[in-house]
Amino acid sequence: MRKIAIIGAGSIVFCKTLVLDIMNTPSLRDSQFALMAPSTRNTSQVEAFLNKVIKKENHPAQVYITTDQRDALRDADYVILSFQVGGNEAFRHDVEIPLKYGVDTCIGDSMNAGGVFRALRAIPVIRQICDDVRELCPDALILNYVNPMAMVGWALGKEGVNYVGLCHGVQTTLDLIAGYCDVKKEEVDFLCAGINHMGWFLKIEHKGQDLYPRFKEAMEKPEYYINEKVRAEVLRNFGYFCTESTGHLSEYLPYFRKNRKALDLYCDEPGFGGETAAYYKFSSAVATKYAGRLLDHEPIELPSRSVEYCSYILEALETGVPFRFNGNILNRGMISNLPEDCCAEGPVFADATGLHPVIVGDLPPQLAALNMTNINVQRLAVQAGYSGDPEEIVHAVALDPLTASVCTLAEIRDMVAEMLEAEKKWLPQFEGKKLVAKKDIVIPADVKRAPVPVDPALAIMARFGELGS
Numbered sequence: 001m002r003k004i005a006i007i008g009a010g011s012i013v014f015c016k017t018l019v020l021d022i023m024n025t026p027s028l029r030d031s032q033f034a035l036m037a038p039s040t041r042n043t044s045q046v047e048a049f050l051n052k053v054i055k056k057e058n059h060p061a062q063v064y065i066t067t068d069q070r071d072a073l074r075d076a077d078y079v080i081l082s083f084q085v086g087g088n089e090a091f092r093h094d095v096e097i098p099l100k101y102g103v104d105t106c107i108g109d110s111m112n113a114g115g116v117f118r119a120l121r122a123i124p125v126i127r128q129i130c131d132d133v134r135e136l137c138p139d140a141l142i143l144n145y146v147n148p149m150a151m152v153g154w155a156l157g158k159e160g161v162n163y164v165g166l167c168h169g170v171q172t173t174l175d176l177i178a179g180y181c182d183v184k185k186e187e188v189d190f191l192c193a194g195i196n197h198m199g200w201f202l203k204i205e206h207k208g209q210d211l212y213p214r215f216k217e218a219m220e221k222p223e224y225y226i227n228e229k230v231r232a233e234v235l236r237n238f239g240y241f242c243t244e245s246t247g248h249l250s251e252y253l254p255y256f257r258k259n260r261k262a263l264d265l266y267c268d269e270p271g272f273g274g275e276t277a278a279y280y281k282f283s284s285a286v287a288t289k290y291a292g293r294l295l296d297h298e299p300i301e302l303p304s305r306s307v308e309y310c311s312y313i314l315e316a317l318e319t320g321v322p323f324r325f326n327g328n329i330l331n332r333g334m335i336s337n338l339p340e341d342c343c344a345e346g347p348v349f350a351d352a353t354g355l356h357p358v359i360v361g362d363l364p365p366q367l368a369a370l371n372m373t374n375i376n377v378q379r380l381a382v383q384a385g386y387s388g389d390p391e392e393i394v395h396a397v398a399l400d401p402l403t404a405s406v407c408t409l410a411e412i413r414d415m416v417a418e419m420l421e422a423e424k425k426w427l428p429q430f431e432g433k434k435l436v437a438k439k440d441i442v443i444p445a446d447v448k449r450a451p452v453p454v455d456p457a458l459a460i461m462a463r464f465g466e467l468g469s
Contacts, residue, residue: 001062002031002318005076005137007069007129008083008146009035010042013286015082016298019050021311023061024302027318028311032062036072037083040065052300059302069132076137078314081129081152082145085121086426088284093422094118095280101415102406104257106247106267106278110148110197111374113397116381117419119151120393121426123385126152130159141317141355143310149196149328150374153343154382157330164313164348164355165328167196169243171307176228177204177241180218181211192243193335193346193360196328198252198374199243200367202360215241229266230256230274238366243345247274252374254405313350320352329357337362342375373401388429390420391436410440 004022009015015035022028033050035043043065050063066072073079084091094114095105108114126146133140142163146152153165170192178185183206191203204211218224219232230246234253242249246269250256256266257274267274275281305311309325316323324347331344334357338344347358363371377400384392397403398412407415417435424430 002028002077003034003075004031004078004080004314005034005036005072005140006080006082007036007072008081009046009065010037010039011082011084012042012046014145015043015046016049017306018080018082018308018310019046019063020053020302021305021308022314023050023053023057023059024305025311025315027315030060033064034072034076035063035065036067036069037065038067040067049298049300053302056300057302069129070136073129073132073136073140076140079129079133079137079140079142080145080310081126081142083122083125084118084146085125086423088280088287090117090121090423090426091280091283093419097419097422098403098415099276100418101411103403103415104263104276105251105402106257106274106276107251108280110150110248111252111377112400112402113415113419115148115151116377116384116393116396116400117423119148119155119378119381120385120429121423122146122152123155123382124428126155127159130156130161133161143313144328145310148378148381150343150345150378151381151385153196153328153330154341154378155385157341157343158382158386163329165196165343165345166309166313166325167243167328167345168307168309169197169245169248170199170326171309173201173241173243177201177211177215180224181206181214183211191347191360192326193344194243194363194367195338195343195371195374195378196345197244197248198371199326199345200240200363201243202240202363204241227269229269233266238370240364240367247278250274251402253370254401257402258405313355316350317352317354322349322351324349327355327357329355332357333359335360335363335368337365337368338371339375339379342378373399385429388433390416390430390433393420394435408440410438413438 019033037043047063047065054061094117095108098113105112109118142161144163144165149165149167156163174185178188187206189205192199192201194200225232228246230250231242235241250267256262312323326345327348328343328345331338331340331342334346335344346360349356377396380396384396393416394413397416
């Protein structure tokens with residue numbers, strides 16, 4: 001019986017979805033699930049629910065809960081990560097403190113100051129998990145669902161473990177493309193690559209015919225454009241469609257949330273389309289709905305498998321039947337004009353021999369440039385997470401495209417300092433460290449400018465310039 005450890009199994013709905021997907025896969029039914037979280041408040045609900053399904057379906061799976069990470073990981077074949085350090089309490093700081101400084105976020109889990117701090121909270125936990133994996137289950141494959149995917153994936157890569165990061169942005173975006181082009185999703189041939197939450201559909205074809213002309217024509221129609229204004233504008237101006245929704249993508253670029261005019265114009269859809277703090281509000285509502293009442297809301301049955309990649313990857317590894325998906329891994333040349341050491345997202349094949357990335361080559365230069373604006377932040381955030389140097393947090397947040405479009409450097413420093421203080425109990429690597437305040441220098445009204453040394457050659461050039469020579 002294979003053992004599947006889920007670290008962060010207190011994510012009630014998501015954990016339930018992944019386990020039911022796996023239980024509904026014939027080659028994986030005789031699996032043991034170790035559901036681990038720091039407390040049993042939520043995992044006890046998931047365990048009770050899954051045991052009712054197992055009994056009703058006469059299923060061979062086994063489920064147990066634990067608060068001991070090492071117990072869950074011992075002899076595991078697969079490790080699924082789905083935790084959020086600090087939960088909604090920390091998440092509230094991630095969205096509310098930046099908003100005080102004018103940084104308006106919708107999702108707030110992958111970039112901006114909120115995404116950086118989510119990564120800083122996760123990195124110490126990731127490092128401890130990797131230490132335990134190396135000792136207790138060195139051959140296990142880690143399947144990561146923890147956001148920010150690219151930053152956490154970068155940390156997993158630094159740790160040298162066998163991992164892949166998974167997201168459902170490609171699958172859901174493919175649904176949209178197929179629907180707008182009026183073709184079956186299964187008949188669309190595509191190539192998608194970039195970074196998590198900013199992957200690019202480089203090719204979309206149907207029966208050998210390029211679908212992009214038809215798709216671009218549809219996105220120019222008001223009834224389609226209104227659904228995805230941000231992605232539509234990026235498509236119109238950069239030539240390719242992105243994997244993430246308007247709400248997500250609007251946070252990763254400087255154009256769409258920097259002032260009230262931009263927000264009203266591009267982020268006016270309700271919910272995840274652009275509403276301020278929409279995902280925090282949603283997460284809080286879900287937590288309230290399921291607080292001690294999972295069995296009241298969910299049918300005791302095995303539903304159809306979801307679009308999540310996890311069960312399909314495990315099935316391919318167990319049966320040898322290849323499965324293609326988009327995964328997040330260390331780049332290592334998969335995308336040749338992105339850094340070798342970044343966490344890139346691209347096509348991967350799974351089979352009995354493991355995971356096999358596909359070499360994509362160069363992205364169109366404008367797409368690589370857009371990715372690099374986010375990769376720069378990711379690199380510096382991971383560096384800060386390892387070093388414990390608060391100055392490096394400022395470097396990361398100051399390079400965030402949305403934050404830089406809204407805040408001065410002094411404001412960014414103040415924001416980081418406030419978030420460090422608010423979230424210090426989840427940031428052990430920064431314990432006892434303060435960010436040095438650097439307020440703008442006050443210039444007295446009667447101050448005289450200091451003389452500026454001038455190179456004689458430059459003075460001569462300037463004089464000739466004035467003479468028009």
